[in-house]
Amino acid sequence: MLTVRAPATSANLGSGFDVFGVALETPADVVRVERASETRITVTGAGSQYIPEDPNKNTVGAVAEALDAPAHIEIDKGIRPSSGLGSSAASAAGAALALNALYDRGLSRTELVPIAAEGEALVSGEAHSDNVAPSLLGGFTIVSGDHVTQVDTSIPVVVCLPDQSVSTRDARGVVPDSAALEDVVETVGNAATLTVGMTQNDPELVGCGMNDAIVTPKRSALIDGYDRVHEAALEAGATGVTVSGAGPGILAVCEERDQREVAGAMVDAFDALGVTSRAYQTRIGDGARLYQD
Ligand SMILES: Nc1ncnc2c1ncn2[C@@H]1O[C@H](COP(=O)(O)OP(=O)(O)OP(=O)(O)O)[C@@H](O)[C@H]1O
Ligand SMILES: N[C@@H](CCO)C(=O)O
The missing domain is CATH 3.30.70.890 (GHMP kinase, C-terminal domain)
Structure with a gap:
């Protein structure tokens, strides 16, 4: 079993709509994964009653599909959904990092950004990456088209x-x-x-x-x-x-x-x-x- 702690994020920062994002030290989601023949998801923690466990409706299901990495995935929510703190994105980023390691896919964190963004497309209708990028890379991130720039900072x-x-x-x-x-x-x-x-x-x-x-x-x-x-x-x-x-x-x-x-x-x-x-x-x-x- 592999475990990932994926941080909350704050996107836009006002002047950078759909472009800027920052990773926050707290709160965070914890995602645990184990190989399986088909994907099964359980969700506990903050606001879990509002989060579907159906892999076709949960952001981590979209990530498992995109990586062709079926797994039992446990999500312990530290980040309340529909909060503006990148709740759905943290689970997706955590699942991308964990499943990439579980199945030895060998993708870098930057390469995992568009994969985690598949989860965001599922819940908001668009694959914007301004929450998944900082959750994966940390610090301050700038997403411009397919390009991601990252700056370490601790404001x-x-x-x-x-x-x-x-x-x-x-x-x-x-x-x-x-x-x-x-x-x-x-x-x-x-x-x-x-x-x-x-x-x-x-x-x-x-x-x-x-x-x-x-x-x-x-x-x-x-x-x-x-x-x-x-x-x-x-x-x-x-x-x-x-x-x-x-x-x-x-x-x-x-x-x-x-x-x-x-x-x-x-x-x-x-x-x-x-x-x-x-x-x-x-x-x-x-x-x-x-x-x-
Ligand atoms: N793993 C998940 N974690 C949280 N929400 C999820 C997850 N999978 C699906 N959802 C759904 O996504 C929606 C929450 O995502 P939404 O993007 O609206 O909020 P957020 O991630 O907190 O906000 P923001 O992107 O503004 O920071 C809810 O409808 C929730 O049921
Ligand atoms: N840039 C996105 C972030 C929220 O997911 C928005 O503001 O709609």
């Missing part, structure tokens, strides 16, 4: 998860078909600033580069209390705040010294609106880790 972040769910499929439905040139110019400038911030491990620069006037305003309207939580996080010292992935999680970047204050302010702001939430004080971290039992 502190807070992800606040309200007790509400938004499916990626629904959140993709509100993305505008076109954008004004001035908004595109502003977003490109921000994305470039954020990228330099990641390479310099600089929370101030990363935060400055998170604003996006195209997708985030539409997405944030799906999250009860977003504006208040956004404002509270900035007042508490966050350098940038945006929707995590497709939401409803909200991502704040900050200096380590402000992390506790930012987390408390976000939870309190949701609380004042009658919304229960949980804040993860974490940082950008490593990709999936493989253990031989």
Whole structure:
């Protein structure tokens, strides 16, 4: 039996819709695999009652199919589904790494990115790789067409998860078909600033580069209390705040010294609106880790 711990991720970071992603130190999914004649899946843990065990409906089933690697696959969910923390992608990334090793397929982590993205196509209708890439490779990733660039970094972040769910499929439905040139110019400038911030491990620069006037305003309207939580996080010292992935999680970047204050302010702001939430004080971290039992 092989075991993989695959980390949660936060995609988009505002200015990098469908392009940017980061791996988070916590939370994570644990995926265990064992060779079998046909794929069977069991799911336990956070939100497991909402996750199908049918291989044709679970992201790991699509990965097993793509690698031609049938297995008994146990998923212990540490990442709640429909959270904006790349829950479906973490399972897919974990399964890709584990099954690649179990069947000696010899693919590199970068080569596993499009295979894990098959799982994302199953649940959201499109094979976007901005969650599976950081879950496999760690750090900050840039997905552009078939090309993935990775940067190691350890910026502190807070992800606040309200007790509400938004499916990626629904959140993709509100993305505008076109954008004004001035908004595109502003977003490109921000994305470039954020990228330099990641390479310099600089929370101030990363935060400055998170604003996006195209997708985030539409997405944030799906999250009860977003504006208040956004404002509270900035007042508490966050350098940038945006929707995590497709939401409803909200991502704040900050200096380590402000992390506790930012987390408390976000939870309190949701609380004042009658919304229960949980804040993860974490940082950008490593990709999936493989253990031989
Ligand atoms: N192994 C899996 N883990 C989690 N969700 C899964 C899995 N397989 C299928 N699903 C389905 O995928 C959907 C959750 O995926 P979705 O992309 O909407 O959320 P997410 O991964 O938390 O968000 P985001 O991609 O915005 O970070 C749910 O409908 C869930 O039932
Ligand atoms: N880039 C994707 C990430 C969520 O899976 C989106 O925002 O729809």
